[in-house]
Amino acid sequence: MKLLLRNIKELLQVREEAPLKVAGTAMKELPSISNAWLLIENDIISDFGAMATLPKISADKTIDCTGKIVLPSWCDSHTHLVYAGNREQEFVDRINGLSYQEIAEKGGGILNSAKKLQETSEDSLYAQSAARLEEVMRLGTGAIEIKSGYGLTTQAELKMLRVAKRLGENYPVAIKTTFLGAHAVPAAYKGDKEGYLNLIISEMLPKVAAEKLVDYVDIFCEEGYFSVEDTHTLLSAANGYGLIPKIHVNQFNAIGGVQAGVAHDALSVDHLEVVTNDDVAVLKNSNTMPVALPSCSYFLSIPYTPGRKLIDAGLPLALATDYNPGSTPSGNMNFVVATACIKMKLTPEEAINAATINGAYAMGLSHSHGSITKGKSASVIITKEIPSYNYLPYAFGSNCIDKVIANGEILE
Numbered sequence: 355m356k357l358l359l360r361n362i363k364e365l366l367q368v369r370e371e372a373p374l375k376v377a378g379t380a381m382k383e384l385p386s387i388s389n390a391w392l393l394i395e396n397d398i399i400s401d402f403g404a405m406a407t408l409p410k411i412s413a414d415k416t417i418d419c420t421g422k423i424v425l426p427s428w429c430d431s432h433t434h435l436v437y438a439g440n441r442e443q444e445f446v447d448r449i450n451g452l453s454y455q456e457i458a459e460k461g462g463g464i465l466n467s468a469k470k471l472q473e474t475s476e477d478s479l480y481a482q483s484a485a486r487l488e489e490v491m492r493l494g495t496g497a498i499e500i501k502s503g504y505g506l507t508t509q510a511e512l513k514m515l516r517v518a519k520r521l522g523e524n525y526p527v528a529i530k531t532t533f534l535g536a537h538a539v540p541a542a543y544k545g546d547k548e549g550y551l552n553l554i555i556s557e558m559l560p561k562v563a564a565e566k567l568v569d570y571v572d573i574f575c576e577e578g579y580f581s582v583e584d585t586h587t588l589l590s591a592a593n594g595y596g597l598i599p600k601i602h603v604n605q606f607n608a609i610g611g612v613q614a615g616v617a618h619d620a621l622s623v624d625h626l627e628v629v630t631n632d633d634v635a636v637l638k639n640s641n642t643m644p645v646a647l648p649s650c651s652y653f654l655s656i657p658y659t660p661g662r663k664l665i666d667a668g669l670p671l672a673l674a675t676d677y678n679p680g681s682t683p684s685g686n687m688n689f690v691v692a693t694a695c696i697k698m699k700l701t702p703e704e705a706i707n708a709a710t711i712n713g714a715y716a717m718g719l720s721h722s723h724g725s726i727t728k729g730k731s732a733s734v735i736i737t738k739e740i741p742s743y744n745y746l747p748y749a750f751g752s753n754c755i756d757k758v759i760a761n762g763e764i765l766e
């Protein structure tokens with residue numbers, strides 16, 4: 355099947371040789387071709403160029419993209435998309451004055467989602483999660499990471515991860531999975547965090563690894579959840595199963611989670627609403643991608659990750675949604691890109707790099723996603739007719755997407 359996109363007003367994020375990631379001032383560059391064509395063969399980007407160079411191609415289908423911009427699909431490297439039910443009552447409780455932490459201390463928060471998930475069948479969990487995945491795919495997400503962490507028992511964690519794996523088998527989207535058993539201490543282990551960590555290490559990790567359910571390991575390194583010492587203990591154990599870390603750090607407090615992540619060569623450290631100069635220095639000498647989650651800051655009214663400071667220090671930055679029922683009930687990467695520009699003062703070029711190639715890096719997918727490069731997955735967004743790519747974050751409340759091509763499949 356040959357699919358030709360022609361008369362593209364601007365083809366964005368064109369990289370002949372795709373970098374693994376872009377950092378610092380290089381994030382301001384967004385290579386593009388005006389008045390372009392793009393050829394997709396089956397599920398692969400096979401060629402592209404300026405219209406003046408278009409060779410004779412007998413395509414099975416042609417899409418005229420006059421006035422429209424084409425860019426690689428969003429790469430959302432941090433989500434908790436598999437969950438049961440919702441937490442809209444906690445949303446109202448927060449409006450009425452309770453904090454996110456106070457809700458968690460009353461047994462709400464992650465434990466509330468864990469209870470719901472444990473009571474939900476695997477098929478119902480799959481159906482609820484599939485509906486969310488379909489929605490975010492139509493919003494332009496072409497690669498996504500999904501975490502466990504709302505099970506908090508061995509059976510329920512396995513259930514979540516099997517659902518995530520099944521989604522990857524059934525949808526034309528790249529899915530990476532992460533084991534987040536250390537998301538919170540479950541009610542059954544109240545006051546016995548060591549006992550729960552022991553369960554994670556001696557029972558959950560071996561089972562999750564034996565079923566080949568995950569690519570990465572995660573822990574919520576935060577006051578009131580898991581300490582830096584717990585983080586070292588878990589990441590060392592996970593290393594024995596070949597699991598690379600992608601961890602939750604510095605959401606509310608900088609307690610040394612960034613340093614712990616870098617010490618274990620984490621692929622990414624995520625949240626970073628609070629960042630110290632020492633965190634920046636440690637990240638500079640690492641391969642670890644800092645990941646900002648601006649929709650979470652928006653929803654919880656907490657500080658935004660100082661993205662400007664990180665990029666100005668020469669670091670890379672990725673943007674992701676954090677889609678989950680508690681802190682971010684939205685998987686919309688378009689809103690993330692707009693909010694990064696509006697609230698974190700990223701330029702549109704920086705935000706698009708952060709949401710494509712750097713997002714791909716943060717889930718180990720730079721070789722196949724995140725840029726318009728020959729041989730990469732044919733996962734692209736075709737916008738509506740818009741004046742320029744700056745319009746994408748500018749028109750933050752509008753859906754600027756006309757069509758999505760998901761691994762070669764057209765989603766209307």
Ligand SMILES: N=CN[C@@H](CCC(=O)O)C(=O)O
Binds near residue numbers: 467650676679680
């Ligand atoms: N902070 C930890 N975990 C999730 C939220 C969990 C929840 O509230 O359900 C996050 O990344 O924001």
Ligand SMILES: [Zn+2]
Binds near residue numbers: 432434602678
């Ligand atoms: Zn998260």
